[in-house]
Amino acid sequence: MFKKVIIAEDLDAMNLGIQQVLKDLEIVDFQHSKYCDDAFLKIRVAILQNEPYDLLISDLSFKTDHREVKITSGDELIQKVRQLQPAIKIIAYSVEDKNYRIKSLFDVAEIDGFVLKGLNSIEELKKAIHLISNSDQKFISPEVASAVQEKNNYEMDDVDIKILKYLSAGTSQDEIIEIFKSTDIKPNSKSAIEKRLSKLKDFFKANNTVHLVSITKDMGII
Amino acid sequence: MFKKVIIAEDLDAMNLGIQQVLKDLEIVDFQHSKYCDDAFLKIRVAILQNEPYDLLISDLSFKTDHREVKITSGDELIQKVRQLQPAIKIIAYSVEDKNYRIKSLFDVAEIDGFVLKGLNSIEELKKAIHLISNSDQKFISPEVASAVQEKNNYEMDDVDIKILKYLSAGTSQDEIIEIFKSTDIKPNSKSAIEKRLSKLKDFFKANNTVHLVSITKDMGII
DNA sequence: CAGTATTTTACGGAAAACCATAATCCGTAA
DNA sequence: TTACGGATTATGGTTTTCCGTAAAATACTG
Numbered sequence: 402m403f404k405k406v407i408i409a410e411d412l413d414a415m416n417l418g419i420q421q422v423l424k425d426l427e428i429v430d431f432q433h434s435k436y437c438d439d440a441f442l443k444i445r446v447a448i449l450q451n452e453p454y455d456l457l458i459s460d461l462s463f464k465t466d467h468r469e470v471k472i473t474s475g476d477e478l479i480q481k482v483r484q485l486q487p488a489i490k491i492i493a494y495s496v497e498d499k500n501y502r503i504k505s506l507f508d509v510a511e512i513d514g515f516v517l518k519g520l521n522s523i524e525e526l527k528k529a530i531h532l533i534s535n536s537d538q539k540f541i542s543p544e545v546a547s548a549v550q551e552k553n554n555y556e557m558d559d560v561d562i563k564i565l566k567y568l569s570a571g572t573s574q575d576e577i578i579e580i581f582k583s584t585d586i587k588p589n590s591k592s593a594i595e596k597r598l599s600k601l602k603d604f605f606k607a608n609n610t611v612h613l614v615s616i617t618k619d620m621g622i623i
Numbered sequence: 624m625f626k627k628v629i630i631a632e633d634l635d636a637m638n639l640g641i642q643q644v645l646k647d648l649e650i651v652d653f654q655h656s657k658y659c660d661d662a663f664l665k666i667r668v669a670i671l672q673n674e675p676y677d678l679l680i681s682d683l684s685f686k687t688d689h690r691e692v693k694i695t696s697g698d699e700l701i702q703k704v705r706q707l708q709p710a711i712k713i714i715a716y717s718v719e720d721k722n723y724r725i726k727s728l729f730d731v732a733e734i735d736g737f738v739l740k741g742l743n744s745i746e747e748l749k750k751a752i753h754l755i756s757n758s759d760q761k762f763i764s765p766e767v768a769s770a771v772q773e774k775n776n777y778e779m780d781d782v783d784i785k786i787l788k789y790l791s792a793g794t795s796q797d798e799i800i801e802i803f804k805s806t807d808i809k810p811n812s813k814s815a816i817e818k819r820l821s822k823l824k825d826f827f828k829a830n831n832t833v834h835l836v837s838i839t840k841d842m843g844i845i
Numbered sequence: 846c847a848g849t850a851t852t853t854t855a856c857g858g859a860a861a862a863c864c865a866t867a868a869t870c871c872g873t874a875a
Numbered sequence: 876t877t878a879c880g881g882a883t884t885a886t887g888g889t890t891t892t893c894c895g896t897a898a899a900a901t902a903c904t905g
Contacts, residue, residue: 611836
């Protein structure tokens with residue numbers, strides 16, 4: 402079982418629940434942070450002191466307040482922690498149920514578990530901690546288990562995402578072309594952008610651009 | 624102080640936090656429901672038994688699981704409870720920070736308090752309960768206090784919302800016109816729809832339709 | 846190097862969306 | 876009834892997007 406745990410979670414009411422879980426599991430050595438920056442710092446310090454954490458439980462979305470922060474989302478935090486301490490186990494604990502985002506957490510950041518905040522998430526969190534503490538198996542909440550097996554036969558790249566983001570920000574296709582040319586982004590012809598858009602619409606079964614942006618927004622891609 | 628309280632909140636981890644607040648306030652008679660339907664039923668029964676609740680604390684968004692439910696959101700629940708028992712005090716407790724939605728909760732459903740789930744929401748919830756328990760003042764979390772004073776000089780109507788929803792679902796303007804004509808919705812000419820869209824774009828400072836849908840989605844209007 | 850495949854770019858016509866103006870309908874009041 | 880104002884509808888022209896075809900550039904292969 403884990404000896405030293407760190408929690409990154411901003412909502413105070415939620416924190417109580419997580420701490421209850423750890424107490425039930427008789428894990429006494431845990432810290433929690435309301436800010437990603439703070440959590441990252443604690444993890445770094447722990448490594449330097451030769452007493453690294455062996456589990457990170459992190460939320461994905463964090464509220465912003467007056468404080469100036471560098472790491473704004475749990476995704477970023479997880480990413481950076483994975484680089485800093487590759488062996489640490491990571492559980493994402495979130496209400497996020499968009500397949501795309503969950504899948505990329507497993508694929509890119511190689512999280513060890515994903516627990517969906519829900520009606521029985523406290524029990525699930527316990528299960529997840531148990532499972533990954535003494536094996537290298539992955540845990541994923543049953544409600545979203547389909548996310549990982551889902552194969553995206555069409556791999557979207559950075560440019561696709563950029564286009565979608567610009568579109569949703571009200572940029573016209575022509576303006577996007579201008580921006581791409583001036584910032585030296587590779588495919589920047591009218592046809593190329595159009596073709597990509599057409600492929601995206603095809604893939605997401607969108608009737609038109611408005612629909613496409615609406616769908617990808619819902620999926621949490623942009 | 625309140626004697627009998629009901630909580631509608633689906634996330635189990637969050638429930639612990641709220642119950643802690645009530646215990647601190649020495650409110651012992653409280654129930655909680657993970658489903659809106661269940662909460663509504665409890666409230667109805669309590670009225671029939673002549674022991675009505677005097678406070679409802681409700682989340683806004685609820686997860687769906689296998690169960691068939693009639694009331695799917697906290698907004699609906701609040702609305703129906705307000706009709707059923709006009710004198711009950713209602714606090715919305717949510718992460719929702721879109722001004723439009725908060726404002727309409729105060730204006731339409733006449734909630735008595737809005738507490739934003741956040742880094743210090745437990746304390747705020749306590750304050751809110753205190754304030755509204757012995758006065759008719761409204762409580763609103765400081766972070767979103769601006770929401771209520773914000774005056775929407777342009778009043779959107781049902782048709783506007785319908786248009787936006789259809790657009791975000793991939794319906795073309797022409798198709799919307801067809802739908803409006805076949806379902807007998809009043810302004811259904813090309814010009815009328817165009818004019819409305821143009822006004823909406825103007826009001827929301829949107830460059831084009833994609834942008835407009837993107838903005839209104841973010842605001843929680845659609 | 847030649848030959849083939851893939852990607853990017855170019856072009857043009859069709860459709861949809863955008864925008865300004867003018868005509869029509871409709872309720873209200875003089 | 877008639878005049879007026881507001882809302883809806885009609886019309887026409889411009890811009891943007893859409894979509895197919897084809898040329899050019901690049902990458903890949905034997």
